[in-house]
Amino acid sequence: MFDTDILLQDSREILGAVPVTLAMAFTTFVLSTIVGSLFALVEYRRIPVLRELVFAYKVVFKGVPMVIVIFLAYFGLPPALQFLLSSAGINFNAHETPNWVILVLAVTGCVAAFQAEIIKGALNAFDIGQSDAAYSLGYTSGQLFRRVLFPQVALTAIPDLTTSMMVIMKALSLGFAIEVVDIFAQSQLTAALNFYYLEAFVIAVVIYMVIAYIVTQIADRLEQALRVRT
């Protein structure tokens, strides 16, 4: 059914998009986890005003389809950035912001809302009596965080954070809408030239599956390594 030559040639082209896709996914993952953690801390510590803002943010970014957020960012982010930078007196042409940066920021914005939920859940699962114990022994809140809270919360959150990594990989394929070439977009382009659509998409599916497998394996190992310690 499939022509081997076509498969080989297409694979080479589509694999070429893997490093870029992974780099964008990893960047998005790191950024969204940082932002999500800050949101989760705001909610966990019940910081007034900020807490309401985070809540509103989550409603918006969980509710609006990601592709719309990407388009909004595509049209809205450069002028907004330009305005901010020039009012801060910085000379920089924001209209030249590369599309992949816009994509990463847009997906980060959406995924951060989900990361916040995951981390909030892990924080709520933390047995607060341990904080009493640490403070009673003279730990500062920073020492409590580093020695006790963070290691436990990270462990609890790992499985769900891994799922987020896959969500991000898939979300990046929406970048096609703003001409960012990831694995999916590359298979589109390749197929558009030689009309072997099925071949190109099957290759893309295989690549996504291999990546999913590797990510899951890494997370499992990491979790096991940490799990022994609790």
Add this chain to the structure above:
Amino acid sequence: MLELKDIRLSYGSTQVLNGVNLSVKRGDVASIIGPSGTGKTTLLKCINYLAKPSSGTIAFDQIQMDYQHADKTAIQAIRLRTAMVFQQFNVFKNMTVIQNVMDPLVVVQRKSREEAREIALRELERVGLSSKQDSYPSQLSGGQLQRTGIARALAVRPDVMLFDEPTSSLDPELVGEVLKVIKDVTSSGITSLLVTHEMQFAKSISNRIIFMDRGVVAADGSPTEIFDSPSSLRLAQFLNSEHSLQ
């Protein structure tokens, strides 16, 4: 060595402590008894400021503080000289038994790992946990968790030990091993405040019994005074109800 005066604290609209006065002398082993919800845990937590009174004063040797002007240096100084054993154990779940005992020594007291390890090994021996030093909390029984908590508290060499119902969350068959350790600790001469419902035990280890009721100290005396000739109806009723539970 420790004096609390007119401690008041409320959670929302419920007054929990209504002007508690308490003074503890060096070497005292004082057991605090009283009905549930009377504020015994809260009172212990006021000493190390895990609970924040709205008014009152504390004097701990030369450290003095008015709770209306709580000051970080005084709080930290008190925390460094006291250690608490909790009803729910509160051991650090991401650390082994020995790490639990070493961590405060390394992190707070800035001791070297070798020195901390030496001290930890000694304290674990004392509570009979040497064979479990590398176990994680998830692998331990309640009695072992509580003995870890006690070793961690002892290791910081506190001037005062605060025990908050250390055996109340334990299965009955595990109570004995923990009481034995506590008895050993208190008989070593360390000043101790112990909240407990184990009346016989309190009687046998304490030189003072403090009866708390409705947010105040309602009676304070030697075990004989409190147990054999209760001074109030409330105290007599409480002792009776505890007695019938045992």
